[in-house]
Structures are given as C-alpha cells and as structure tokens.
Amino acid sequence: MGFKKVPVNRTMVEIHRRASDVMNNVVRSWDNVMGAVGLGGRRADYDDLHYEFVGGAKDELRMKHYDKSLRLLWKAEQHAPWSSFRDCSKLEKNLADQAEKALNKEESLARQRLTTQDFRALLDREYTLREKQAMVAILSAIGHGEAYAWLVSSDVLRHVKSSGAKASVTMQVLEEAKHFVVMRELVHAFGVPVPPFTGWEYILLEQILRARWLEKFFGMNIVVEGIALSIFGMIADFPGMEVLRLFHLDESRHTALPVNYFAEFPMTRWEKINPLSRFNRIRYVLPAVPLVFALEDDLAELGIDAFAFGGSILRKILHLSERAGFLLPLPGEWYIETLNAVFNGYCYATRPNHAWQRFQDADTTVGADVRKVEEAIFA
Ligand SMILES: [Fe+2]
Numbered sequence: 001m002g003f004k005k006v007p008v009n010r011t012m013v014e015i016h017r018r019a020s021d022v023m024n025n026v027v028r029s030w031d032n033v034m035g036a037v038g039l040g041g042r043r044a045d046y047d048d049l050h051y052e053f054v055g056g057a058k059d060e061l062r063m064k065h066y067d068k069s070l071r072l073l074w075k076a077e078q079h080a081p082w083s084s085f086r087d088c089s090k091l092e093k094n095l096a097d098q099a100e101k102a103l104n105k106e107e108s109l110a111r112q113r114l115t116t117q118d119f120r121a122l123l124d125r126e127y128t129l130r131e132k133q134a135m136v137a138i139l140s141a142i143g144h145g146e147a148y149a150w151l152v153s154s155d156v157l158r159h160v161k162s163s164g165a166k167a168s169v170t171m172q173v174l175e176e177a178k179h180f181v182v183m184r185e186l187v188h189a190f191g192v193p194v195p196p197f198t199g200w201e202y203i204l205l206e207q208i209l210r211a212r213w214l215e216k217f218f219g220m221n222i223v224v225e226g227i228a229l230s231i232f233g234m235i236a237d238f239p240g241m242e243v244l245r246l247f248h249l250d251e252s253r254h255t256a257l258p259v260n261y262f263a264e265f266p267m268t269r270w271e272k273i274n275p276l277s278r279f280n281r282i283r284y285v286l287p288a289v290p291l292v293f294a295l296e297d298d299l300a301e302l303g304i305d306a307f308a309f310g311g312s313i314l315r316k317i318l319h320l321s322e323r324a325g326f327l328l329p330l331p332g333e334w335y336i337e338t339l340n341a342v343f344n345g346y347c348y349a350t351r352p353n354h355a356w357q358r359f360q361d362a363d364t365t366v367g368a369d370v371r372k373v374e375e376a377i378f379a
C-alpha cells in the first residue's frame with residue numbers, strides 16, 4: 001500500500017523505546033520480588049512473553065472440553081421450545097424448519113404441542129399436584145446448585161493454568177449460566193411454589209464457594225456435578241423432561257474436567273495427602289447424606305428409593321474422586337460400607353419387612369442415552 005508516512009523525530013523515538021524498556025524491567029522486577037516474598041506480585045497469571053496464560057497452550061485440554069462443548073452446544077429455543085428463549089441463529093432456525101418438514105404427522109403434532117402453552121398442560125396431565133411438588137423440590141435443588149456452579153466455575157477460571165484449561169472452564173461458566181436460566185423456566189412451568197434451599201444444601205454449596213480453589217474443583221466438579229449427573233440421569237426420561245438429557249451430557253463433561261486437568265498439571269503429593277485438605281473434602285461431601293434423607297419423601301412420590309439414589313451417588317462420587325486423585329481421610333470402601341449400614345439401619349427401623357440391601361450397587365439412571373454417557377465416565 002502506498003501509505004503516506006508521517007515524519008517522526010528518530011532521537012525521540014529511541015528515547016521513548018528505552019524509557020519503555022526501563023519501565024518494563026522495573027515493574028517486572030518489582031512484581032517478581034513481591035511475588036517471591038509473598039507480598040503480591042503480578043495479579044494476572046498471564047505470560048505475555050509467550051502470548052499464553054501461565055501453563056502454556058495445552059491444546060489437548062482445550063479440544064477435549066472447549067471444542068467439544070462448542071460442538072455439543074445446544075440452544076434452549078430448539079430443545080426447550082416451550083421456554084421463552086430465542087437463542088437460535090437464523091441458520092439454526094432454518095435447519096430446524098427443514099427438520100420439521102421431515103417429521104411425520106404424529107411427530108410434528110407432538111412438537112407443536114410443546115411449542116405452545118400446552119407444555120404446562122402436558123405437565124398437568126402427566127403429573128398429579130403432589131408429583132409436581134416432588135418434581136419441583138428435586139429440580140429446584142439442582143437449580144439452586146446451578147447458581148452456585150456458575151459462581152464457583154467463574155472462580156476456578158481464575159486459578160487453572162494454561163490457555164487450554166481457561167478456555168475449557170470458560171465453557172463451563174457459560175453452560176452453568178444456561179443451565180441456571182433454562183432450569184428456572186422449567187421449574188416455574190410446573191406452576192407450584194418453588195421451595196428454597198434445604199439447610200443441608202445451603203451448607204453444602206456455601207462451604208464449596210468459600211473453599212480454596214483446588215477444593216472448589218473437588219467440591220463442585222466431583223461432588224455437586226456428581227449429584228446433578230445422577231439426578232438428571234434419573235429423571236430425564238420422565239414426561240416432558242427430555243431437555244435434561246442435554247444437561248446430563250454437559251455435566252458429564254464437567255465431572256471429567258479435573259481428571260483431564262490433572263493429566264496436564266498433576267496435583268503435588270502434598271496437595272493430595274495434606275490431612276487438612278482430606279478432612280475438608282469429607283466435610284464437603286457430608287451434608288449430602290442428610291440431604292438424601294430430606295429428599296426421601298419427594299423421591300418416593302416419583303417411585304425412586306432415596307437410599308438407592310444415595311448409594312449410587314456415593315459410589316459415583318468416590319469413583320470420580322479416586323480417579324482424579326482427591327484422597328479422603330479413609331479408603332472409599334469404608335464410606336460406602338458405613339453409609340450402607342446407616343441406610344439399612346434406618347430402613348429396618350422405618351420400613352416393614354426390610355431386607356438388607358447393597359444400596360451402593362443400585363443404579364437409578366434410566367434410559368439408554370443417559371446410561372451410555374455414564375458408562376463412558378464410570379466404566
Ligand atoms: Fe450445571
């Protein structure tokens with residue numbers, strides 16, 4: 001291009017360049033010293049010398065999570081047509097219209113029914129008032145959890161190393177935001193009052209939000225996501241709940257994030273065995289136990305045994321936790337057997353003709369699609 005050059009004073013240009021170099025050395029040296037003595041230092045974990053976040057590119061992590069999330073990105077307008085969401089692009093809408101034309105008459109009618117106010121009518125038809133209350137109690141428990149997942153993942157984003165991991169956690173933040181807003185509409189569609197947190201859930205989520213980042217990773221991606229995954233797997237086959245299969249798919253990716261992250265940036269031996277961290281991990285899981293008892297009545301209303309649900313969740317959480325390298329104070333088997341004894345003791349006391357069961361062997365996940373997703377994680 002024939003740019004018309006603007007004249008500059010070369011001496012002054014050189015002076016500015018040197019001043020900038022000196023200042024660069026001063027601020028970096030100052031921050032290096034302050035960082036080394038633990039008085040602060042550079043805030044951003046960003047490495048401008050290499051044009052990467054500290055930790056490098058880690059493209060494989062990015063491909064496993066960020067790229068995969070984008071590939072599997074779902075729009076509420078398309079998958080929850082009964083909701084108020086209008087998040088499809090023109091192209092996606094055109095594709096949906098084309099797909100609509102390919103449906104047979106019956107399928108098309110079923111879809112149209114869901115695109116109108118009739119979604120509420122479908123819920124009215126399929127669920128009694130008590131069943132709707134039970135669904136709302138369980139779904140809102142997850143819905144409140146989604147709010148915390150959104151907050152916690154945005155905190156974790158600040159701490160994970162490498163551009164790949166930050167891109168991966170960014171997708172989790174986006175997905176949790178979507179889960180929260182879509183879930184809220186789904187819960188409201190039942191048209192019954194939405195209960196607040198139970199005290200157990202309050203403790204569970206608050207202490208994870210207050211935890212140090214590595215423990216947040218355990219508390220959220222292993223414990224809370226493990227519970228969410230189990231609940232979505234349990235009810236995604238219920239009438240009108242098809243959209244939960246997509247939540248289930250997202251959460252399965254989130255539970256895999258710690259394992260994939262530690263493959264790139266392993267925890268130090270001290271981080272794994274630190275007695276205080278191990279004690280804290282069990283402290284984060286513990287409120288989930290009384291939560292199972294608190295949900296017993298609502299789960300029973302939907303034909304689900306709370307203790308089969310509790311046993312299968314504990315098995316899944318321990319599996320994820322061991323695989324990621326998050327050690328607990330005692331071996332996982334001890335918790336499984338102890339909790340099973342507690343559940344059986346309670347059932348002997350409250351259920352006529354109860355016979356000893358291994359609740360940890362139960363699997364409350366229903367439906368071929370969701371089972372396949374879980375097999376990939378828990379195999
Ligand atoms: Fe979520």
Ligand SMILES: [Fe+2]
Binds near residue numbers: 225251
């Ligand atoms: Fe999640």
